[in-house]
Amino acid sequence: MIVYIIRRLMQAALVMVVMSVLVFAGIYLIGDPVLMMISPDASELEREAVRKALHLDLPMWQQYLLFVNDALHGNFGKSFLAGQPAMGLIFERFPATLELAFASLVLSLAIGLPLGVYAGLRPHTAGSKTIMTGSILGFSLPNFWVGLMLIMVFAVLLPDLVPGWPRLPASGRGATVDVLGVKLSFLTGDGLLHLLLPAVTLSLYKGALIVRLARATAREVLPMDYVKFARAKGLSERRIVGVHVLKNIMIPIATVSGLEFGQTVAFAVVTETIFSWPGVGKLLIDSILLLDRPVVVAYLVIIVFFFVALNLVVDLLYSVLDPRVRLESRAT
Amino acid sequence: MTVALEPVAAKPQTPFQRIVSDFCENRLAVFGLVLVVLSIFVAAAAPLISTQNPFDIAGLDLLDAKSPPGTMSSDGKITYWLGTDGQARDMMSAIFYGMRISLFVGFVSVLAALAIGVVVGLVAAYAGGRTDAFLMRIVDIMLSFPAILVALILLSVLGKGIDKVLIALILVQWAYFARAARGAALVERNKEYVEAATCLALPPWRIVFRHMLPNCMPSLIVIATITLARAIALEATLSFLGVGVPVTQPSLGMLISNGFEFLLSGSYWISFFPGVALAIAIIGINLAGDHLRDVLNPRNLR
Amino acid sequence: MTTLSVRNLRTHFFTKEGVAKAVDGVDFDVAPGEILGLVGESGSGKTVTGFSILGLIDPPGRIVEGSSIRFNGEELTAARPERLRAIRGSEIAMIFQDPMMTLNPVLRVDTQMIETVQAHLKVSEADARDRARKALVQVGIPSPDERLRAYPHQFSGGMRQRVAIAIALLHKPKLIVADEPTTALDVTIQGQILFEVQRLCRESGTAMIWVTHDLAVVAGLADRIAVMYAGRIVETGRTADVIERPMHPYTKGLIGSVPSQNTRGHKLAQIPGMTPSLLRLPRGCAFKARCPIAIDQCNEMPALEEHRPGHWARCWRATG
Numbered sequence: 001m002i003v004y005i006i007r008r009l010m011q012a013a014l015v016m017v018v019m020s021v022l023v024f025a026g027i028y029l030i031g032d033p034v035l036m037m038i039s040p041d042a043s044e045l046e047r048e049a050v051r052k053a054l055h056l057d058l059p060m061w062q063q064y065l066l067f068v069n070d071a072l073h074g075n076f077g078k079s080f081l082a083g084q085p086a087m088g089l090i091f092e093r094f095p096a097t098l099e100l101a102f103a104s105l106v107l108s109l110a111i112g113l114p115l116g117v118y119a120g121l122r123p124h125t126a127g128s129k130t131i132m133t134g135s136i137l138g139f140s141l142p143n144f145w146v147g148l149m150l151i152m153v154f155a156v157l158l159p160d161l162v163p164g165w166p167r168l169p170a171s172g173r174g175a176t177v178d179v180l181g182v183k184l185s186f187l188t189g190d191g192l193l194h195l196l197l198p199a200v201t202l203s204l205y206k207g208a209l210i211v212r213l214a215r216a217t218a219r220e221v222l223p224m225d226y227v228k229f230a231r232a233k234g235l236s237e238r239r240i241v242g243v244h245v246l247k248n249i250m251i252p253i254a255t256v257s258g259l260e261f262g263q264t265v266a267f268a269v270v271t272e273t274i275f276s277w278p279g280v281g282k283l284l285i286d287s288i289l290l291l292d293r294p295v296v297v298a299y300l301v302i303i304v305f306f307f308v309a310l311n312l313v314v315d316l317l318y319s320v321l322d323p324r325v326r327l328e329s330r331a332t
Numbered sequence: 333m334t335v336a337l338e339p340v341a342a343k344p345q346t347p348f349q350r351i352v353s354d355f356c357e358n359r360l361a362v363f364g365l366v367l368v369v370l371s372i373f374v375a376a377a378a379p380l381i382s383t384q385n386p387f388d389i390a391g392l393d394l395l396d397a398k399s400p401p402g403t404m405s406s407d408g409k410i411t412y413w414l415g416t417d418g419q420a421r422d423m424m425s426a427i428f429y430g431m432r433i434s435l436f437v438g439f440v441s442v443l444a445a446l447a448i449g450v451v452v453g454l455v456a457a458y459a460g461g462r463t464d465a466f467l468m469r470i471v472d473i474m475l476s477f478p479a480i481l482v483a484l485i486l487l488s489v490l491g492k493g494i495d496k497v498l499i500a501l502i503l504v505q506w507a508y509f510a511r512a513a514r515g516a517a518l519v520e521r522n523k524e525y526v527e528a529a530t531c532l533a534l535p536p537w538r539i540v541f542r543h544m545l546p547n548c549m550p551s552l553i554v555i556a557t558i559t560l561a562r563a564i565a566l567e568a569t570l571s572f573l574g575v576g577v578p579v580t581q582p583s584l585g586m587l588i589s590n591g592f593e594f595l596l597s598g599s600y601w602i603s604f605f606p607g608v609a610l611a612i613a614i615i616g617i618n619l620a621g622d623h624l625r626d627v628l629n630p631r632n633l634r
Numbered sequence: 635m636t637t638l639s640v641r642n643l644r645t646h647f648f649t650k651e652g653v654a655k656a657v658d659g660v661d662f663d664v665a666p667g668e669i670l671g672l673v674g675e676s677g678s679g680k681t682v683t684g685f686s687i688l689g690l691i692d693p694p695g696r697i698v699e700g701s702s703i704r705f706n707g708e709e710l711t712a713a714r715p716e717r718l719r720a721i722r723g724s725e726i727a728m729i730f731q732d733p734m735m736t737l738n739p740v741l742r743v744d745t746q747m748i749e750t751v752q753a754h755l756k757v758s759e760a761d762a763r764d765r766a767r768k769a770l771v772q773v774g775i776p777s778p779d780e781r782l783r784a785y786p787h788q789f790s791g792g793m794r795q796r797v798a799i800a801i802a803l804l805h806k807p808k809l810i811v812a813d814e815p816t817t818a819l820d821v822t823i824q825g826q827i828l829f830e831v832q833r834l835c836r837e838s839g840t841a842m843i844w845v846t847h848d849l850a851v852v853a854g855l856a857d858r859i860a861v862m863y864a865g866r867i868v869e870t871g872r873t874a875d876v877i878e879r880p881m882h883p884y885t886k887g888l889i890g891s892v893p894s895q896n897t898r899g900h901k902l903a904q905i906p907g908m909t910p911s912l913l914r915l916p917r918g919c920a921f922k923a924r925c926p927i928a929i930d931q932c933n934e935m936p937a938l939e940e941h942r943p944g945h946w947a948r949c950w951r952a953t954g
Contacts, residue, residue: 015473133360136615136618136619136622137615139618140561140565140611140614140615140617140618141611141614141615142565142568142585142588142607142610142611142614143565143569144568144569144572144585144588145568145588145603145607145610145611148588148591148592148595148603148607149603149604149607151595151596152595152600152603155596156595156596156598157600160598170596224735225730225731225735225736226735226736226737226738226739228690228730229728229730229736229798230738231690231722232688232690232722232723232727232728232730233722233723233727233749233750233753233801234719234720234721234722234723234750234753234754235719235723235749235750235753236719236753239749239753243741243749244738244741247738247740247741248738248739248740251740262478263478266477266478266480267478267480269480269484269573270480270569270572270573273573274592284484285484285573285574288484288485288488288575289574289575296485296488300485303481304477307476307477311476321740322740323739323740323742323785323787
């Protein structure tokens, strides 16, 4: 098990090095950040000064080594635009993204799991067919467009047309509460309202996925002998579905939810842009569009780290849920 | 004494006929197919059915900017059935042309990714050993990152342009096909016909492409439909974020993005209708693909 | 007083391709402490018969109107689902074929046993655990406390089947339906389990229906045998009578195809052909196409008749 974790961590380190080189090289090649930062009529001397200050005058490999050296000290350089350390900027924004991603995870599980299990238990009812068709819509509708339409309906049209209809906020985080130095929105009413539309948008795709997965697994588990045996033991339907079936369904659901959590964080890029949610996704887009190299690279390194850690956690979670795997991994 | 079972009422049907008739049994799937055909028709016939060339800036009359749906143009020649955008482009014509770009990008990227992925997957499956391990490690790494992030980073390096979007989409998609092709090929590899072909001393490429590939096709076709829907959505998302197609060649995602700024002021149609068009294409593909998976399921193939 | 009395049991499956009459008019009785061997090949309806008794037939299958299953005088086909649930696991228990599949892989053995106790009795968890432990001891599982905390995959196949039997015995049922419980096991373990089951039934007076395709197994175990073919009982009687003096050509074929000392060096007899599809049963006797002694009369369905005292057969050519 420990060997396995070490091997995974080494793989991860390799992936991170490769990614950072690629990105660093790519961004170096396409544009001159200095041109974006100072006014076009600045003198050549001023430019040279900025270049030097940012080490842009050094050869590429030296810049990269500088960057690696800094990275090992948790320092990814300063944002060209904000002048703040890039790492700090990202850590400052990460909680907002995580909060959004968690909210959408909770939402998609709360809605997707019961619907999917129902559709698996009663596959031939009209309700199940509606759920399944609805799930196709859920992962077909372009996510960003759904976000726009939600804004249009709940922040513009309904409040305009229906007197007294509450206007849902469509931008920003709203009021936040500091918990151990981390700002959280969901603890205030205003923050919850601000969280609502982006979280719904982000949970749509994932919820549809969970519906389909829960249904497919339920259909797989139900004809199993152990379900029939549970019925032969005289257990109530509630216990059979709630314990025997659900516990088996939860294994793939937990695995996929965990892996999909990374997708959700990634997709938050889109949602945050639409709802001006001040998370890392919006920061990334802004940095990409403005060639703010240190921020992009810092984001990448952190997100790669995040993904590798997430995959590990999911693997461990899987082994906790499935006793069969637990034994095997202990043996190796 | 032999068995005198009544002969099973066999329908003389080729596998293809069976697939077609099975497919048509599901009305939702047929509806999906109709949506797909409609989208393709609109894209292909865009120059013929559009009332206006949306790329011809000179032909636009800024007085007509942001006209709501159903307005007559100020010169009284055409009706803007779906309204106009901020530059007075007829939305309907823009959507037809936008569909052209969206579908083009989707189909080309999926076909290229399919070709690359199949070659990689089949080579990995046939060669086995270290080659297999090496190729699949790359695939695993590719698949462990969300497509949108990889594409976003690639495009931030490559810059804007349809060709760049194509490269990014191909790079994030080939791994799906590689994994699927390898999986299917590994199953086929152990079957007798491959052994028979090996005994006949047929060259490896011939065994792989003439014998194994056709048997992997059903699963690859299903994945291709799902990937096509995803590719179209991904291109739209990238263009929406401003790193996809250039302003001069607006895809549906770009059109939606253009309408974003007018949304809060109530000019909903500029984002709404391109989104509907996009949704129609993607839903159509997914509805048809969803049922295609059941129909092409090897367990149903005889 | 019989424990179970099945009359004209018909369980049909209403599929897209047609109605499959898996069980089509089956009658038998089981007395307390008696072991009935229900023998037939796959598709003969023996397993569906077993599930019908417990009311565990899933759609598209159902027990057809006119069937009767009387258990201790109570008509089960008319019982409410809640009543059936209360009977299942407490008064009628079932043991399944494949012990690898009958225990839920993600739940510990104690969970699966305790829930069975608590499904029928209002007892504390500690009492339920104690009962579970005793049941494990009863079926010969060493160090039961440790085994209770284990997951099913930590047991061997034979051990799992013992656990399943222990679960079946938790409430001292009056009837156990055992669906080929030993076919998935090694021969040595098969023998142990057979011995245990026989002992437990004798001690507690539990009636048992032992469903199997293996005539050799029931020959040493059952008091009476009923042979099923294509959804019907074709021959039934005391075990010794059926084995030694079979009347139906199908039973004769089954016995002839069991290898034994006497058959060494000889070609084993076999029944030609295969079981007809339940969707397209021929008119008359379902076995006629495979029967070496079929006559024109076989186009009519023969009735199950008592040709010798207590020995019944469904064949025109059966003789006393």
